[in-house]
Amino acid sequence: MATRFESLPRRRRRGAVVHLTAALTTVALAVVALSTVMTYIHIRPAELPAQIPTPPLDPFMGVSLSYRDDSGYEEDVQTAVADWNSIGARVRLVPAAEGRTADILIRTISSRRRVDWAGRTWVSCDTAAGPCRPRGPQTVLLNPVHMRDRDRRLAIVAHELGHALGQPHRHDCSIMRPSGPIMCAGRTVCGPELTDALVLVRLWGGNITADFQPRACDSIDGQESDF
Numbered sequence: 498m499a500t501r502f503e504s505l506p507r508r509r510r511r512g513a514v515v516h517l518t519a520a521l522t523t524v525a526l527a528v529v530a531l532s533t534v535m536t537y538i539h540i541r542p543a544e545l546p547a548q549i550p551t552p553p554l555d556p557f558m559g560v561s562l563s564y565r566d567d568s569g570y571e572e573d574v575q576t577a578v579a580d581w582n583s584i585g586a587r588v589r590l591v592p593a594a595e596g597r598t599a600d601i602l603i604r605t606i607s608s609r610r611r612v613d614w615a616g617r618t619w620v621s622c623d624t625a626a627g628p629c630r631p632r633g634p635q636t637v638l639l640n641p642v643h644m645r646d647r648d649r650r651l652a653i654v655a656h657e658l659g660h661a662l663g664q665p666h667r668h669d670c671s672i673m674r675p676s677g678p679i680m681c682a683g684r685t686v687c688g689p690e691l692t693d694a695l696v697l698v699r700l701w702g703g704n705i706t707a708d709f710q711p712r713a714c715d716s717i718d719g720q721e722s723d724f
């Protein structure tokens with residue numbers, strides 16, 4: 498009897514252990530299943546970008562004006578082009594493809610020609626009436642007599658490319674002043690200033706980029722350049 502009385506609770510205990518084991522197994526299986534689902538959920542987004550078509554990194558939606566540089570001042574032209582392109586307007590200066598007609602031809606006049614100007618641009622719209630979008634072939638001429646020190650060369654090229662982008666002369670703090678050396682708040686100007694950037698984005702659309710900075714220039718000797 499004593500054995501029978503003692504064996505009953507032991508059987509109950511064994512049954513409870515079986516139930517507890519079954520419950521723990523169920524919980525463990527549930528945890529494994531849940532973690533598998535979570536892993537799946539976490540892995541999926543990482544796999545997605547490879548399956549989604551990647552848009553172009555540089556979706557430029559503006560106007561490209563091509564140029565051919567036969568001036569011999571390649572480095573100055575490239576620097577001035579980069580300065581204008583860095584503004585963020587929906588217009589861009591790009592080198593003309595081989596064998597294609599350029600929108601802008603950049604040339605140097607013979608130093609034997611005795612002209613008193615440093616640069617001239619034949620613009621295909623009427624900048625005398627205000628900023629305008631050029632629509633046809635244009636020519637920039639540079640006078641080697643004035644293309645001396647680097648920052649003077651940059652100022653002349655940046656000014657003429659400003660015309661080719663449709664900018665008229667201005668007399669505020671601007672690379673578009675008609676003669677130089679251009680001084681602005683005690684600084685020498687040899688590239689587009691903020692005012693030039695504002696005119697460009699107003700004319701072509703776009704937004705001035707956070708990276709845009711007027712070029713820092715060395716002082717230019719006092720000899721007047723008319724452009």
Ligand SMILES: [Zn+2]
Pocket residue numbers: 656660666674675724
């Ligand atoms: Zn000019």
